[in-house]
Each structure stands twice: as structure tokens, then as C-alpha cells.
Amino acid sequence: MQPLINLLIEHLHKQPLLHMDETTLQVLDEPGKNAQSKSYMWVMNHTGSHSASVFHYADHRGQQVPLELLSSDNHAIMVDGYEGYQKACYDYGITRLGCWAHARRKFKEAQALQKKGKTGKSDQALAYIQKLYAIEKKIKEEPPDQRHIFRQKEAKPIVAKLKEWLDKSLQTVAPKTKLGVALVYLNNQWDRLIGYLEDGRYPIDNNAAERAIRPFTIGRKNWMFSKSQAGAKASANLYSLIETAKANGLNPYEYLQNIFKELPNVNDVEQVEALLPWNIKV
Known part of the structure; x- marks a missing residue:
């Protein structure tokens, strides 16, 4: 699945605005951490034409994660008041918007x-x-x-x-x-909250990211934890594909069936691009 995830990330970096959020995740087998410690599932989300959500597992909530997820290609992000996003905004010249909700x-x-x-x-x-x-x-x-x-x-x-x-x-x-x-x-x-006034493409709140991450938080009540870091990363990739498929009007079960059948046979980037939710013929 990773080639598809990489293309989704590239797609998100081309958008004028990204919504971002994070929520807790328990991973039992993490080096140097006990099984009860907190890890995090992050989400980057774009709504509109070719909506997409990319989930990302990290074993911490530090500012290094937004630094890894974002780049100087990003123009603006809509987030809550958590200051862990600020370093990336400073370093990459990203406009940070605040959430009125x-x-x-x-x-x-x-x-x-x-x-x-x-x-x-x-x-x-x-x-x-x-x-x-x-x-x-x-x-x-x-x-x-x-x-x-x-x-x-x-x-x-x-x-x-x-x-x-x-x-x-x-x-x-x-x-x-x-x-x-x-x-x-x-x-x-205040300055972040009133930023949406300056561009008609900017939203008033971060509800899009909260909606994107909600299926994960609901699912977490049932499965409770990931066993390993590899399992957490696989969950992130699956949630990315499922939520992006849903946002583009596809049946996620049929979409996953299709890409699991086709991905092993791809030979180049163009063939992977054809499997993106807005390109695939399901």
C-alpha cells in the first residue's frame, strides 16, 4: 500500500490548505516504552476536489512529527491550539489558522x-x-x-x-x-482565529480533520490497541485508503479488493496513480 500512500501525501502537499489533528493510540510493543504509554495517530486532511486523508502513526506527540509530515510546499494548515505545530510553521513559512469550533x-x-x-x-x-x-x-x-x-x-x-x-x-x-x-x-x-478572513479558501474551523479522525477514535473503542509498531503503521495506511475512498464516493470494501488485486502487478508510477480513488474504475 505504501506507493499509494506516498502519492496521497504528494497530493496533499499540493493543496492550498491542510487540516491536521491527532489522537491517542496504545501500542503494546514499542522500544523503551511500557505497554500502557501513549502513542499518537495523526491525520492530514484535504476536502474539496479529490478529497484525501492520510493517517500517520508516531510514538510521541512532539513537534518533530509535524516537521516530518509538512514541508515548505505547504501554504496553510488549520489546527487546534496545540503548540507542537508551531515549529513547522516557523521553519517552513506556513500560515497557521485557528479553529473557531x-x-x-x-x-x-x-x-x-x-x-x-x-x-x-x-x-x-x-x-x-x-x-x-x-x-x-x-x-x-x-x-x-x-x-x-x-x-x-x-x-x-x-x-x-x-x-x-x-x-x-x-x-x-x-x-x-x-x-x-x-x-x-x-x-x-486570536491572530490565528481571524486568519480565515484573509482568504476565501480558508475554513472557519477544523471540523474536517475531526470528522476524518472520528472513525479511528470510534474503532479504537473496539480494538483498543495495536500489538506492534508495524501493526500501527499498517492501520494508518488502511485508514488512509478507506477514508479517502469514502470521501470520493467509493465503496471502501470494493476499493480495497480492487487495489489488493492490482497493486502486486504494477510496474510504474502511472499504474499506481491509476489506482488513486479519483482515478480508479471500480
């Missing part, structure tokens, strides 16, 4: 602690964010240049009001409270 989630958590029937700052923040999402829903089908125009005209003023509200709120709310944590997160991620 993560910011919204933290205010939802704070809102849940409010007294019943009471409204507060969490509701105010969520109202601002909801307005931004309402604009995205309205312009979803527009081409990128039109999305950019709409965002500059309609979303930018809302963002300016939210920033003014945020600056005032930071002065009156204790940072260790749930609301304070949400405000500090919003403030620390």
Missing part, C-alpha cells in the same frame, strides 16, 4: 456552569461566534473570491466588536475560572 467549545463549557435561567459573558461570546458561523452558512456555496468579499464586509466588523468585548472582559474575569480559561484561549489564539 475549539474557541466556541470552551465558552460552551463555561456556559454550562452558569446558574439556570441566568445569562452572562459566555452567552455574549457565543452570540458573536454564532454570527460568524451564520455568515459561513450563507456563503458556503460561493466561490472563494466571493467568500473573501463577504467575510471582509460582514464578518470583519463582528470580529472587531468581539475583540473590543474580549479586551474589556479579560480585565474583569479571573483567568482560572472556566470563563477565564475560555477568554484567555480566545485571546492567545
